[in-house]
Amino acid sequence: MTDAGVRDRSTAGPGLRERKRAAAKAHVAEVAIGLFFERGYGEVSIxxxxxxxxxxxxxxxxxxxxxxxxxxxxxxxxxxxxxxAIAGAPAELDDGAALDHALRALGVHVVEQWAWLEHYFRMIEETAALAAAPELQLAGRERAVAGELLRRRGETGAADWRLRLRVGCGIAAFRVWLDDMRAGAAVEPVAHLDRVLAALRAG
Structure with missing residues (x-):
């Protein structure tokens, strides 16, 4: 392989060291969550x-x-x-369509992993220590998503209220869909998500 080939590989994604670290981190998290499921979060030590x-x-x-x-x-x-998924959305999509594209990708992932995610979400809700976790605060996530939408169109700075509102409504729509999933009311989950997002677009 040429030096150029090596450089191409190194710039195409995370390097070998980063991938190994990510895999090791994912393994530890998987083991931890498996133990939490088996014995209860409070009964498992580091x-x-x-x-x-x-x-x-x-x-x-x-x-x-x-x-x-x-x-x-x-x-x-x-x-x-x-x-x-937002960053990788087709360039011709506007902000709303790119957001829906990403929400649908996340929805497909949730459906594929639902056998354990259903129990995982319940455990999250029942873990008092996570009540103030930044990862669970939607306001911060909405700002990050709005920023990603700006970056995909090559812009910087703060998102205006219209974009923040669209993001907030999209995430709220996804949460409504997720509630239906947990209640067993989404018979065809991905199709139901499509309906929820279409209803949001229709206003």
Missing amino acids: TEICEVAGVARRSFFRYFATKEDALLEPIRAMADLFEG
């Missing part, structure tokens, strides 16, 4: 997570600041998926 995951405590703390931080890793992964 030491036990490390023993089952086969990592040292210092390795755990390289990835996560606390046990709660490990529990929130799937939320961060979904946020990354959502914002990545």
Whole structure:
């Protein structure tokens, strides 16, 4: 392989070290959440997570600041998926269509993972230590999403109220759909999400 080929690979995505670290972090989070499901969040210690995951405590703390931080890793992964879908939306889509494109991508992910996500969301709600977690504060997430929409059109600065309102309404629509999923009211989940988003666009 040529030097140019090496450079192309290194700039196309995360390097090998970053990918290994991400995989190790995901493994520890997966083990932790599996133990939480099995025994209850409050009954699992960081030491036990490390023993089952086969990592040292210092390795755990390289990835996560606390046990709660490990529990929130799937939320961060979904946020990354959502914002990545906005960044990767077709260039011809306007802001509203790009947002809907990303919400649908997130919805498909949720449906595919629903067998365990249903239990995961319940555990999140029942964990008092997470009540003030920044990852669960939608206002901050809405600002990040609005910023991503600006970046995809090559703009900088703060989003105006119209864009923030559209993002807030889109996230609220997704939350309504998720509530229907949890209540068993979404017989065809992705089609139902399409209907919810279409209703939002119709005003």
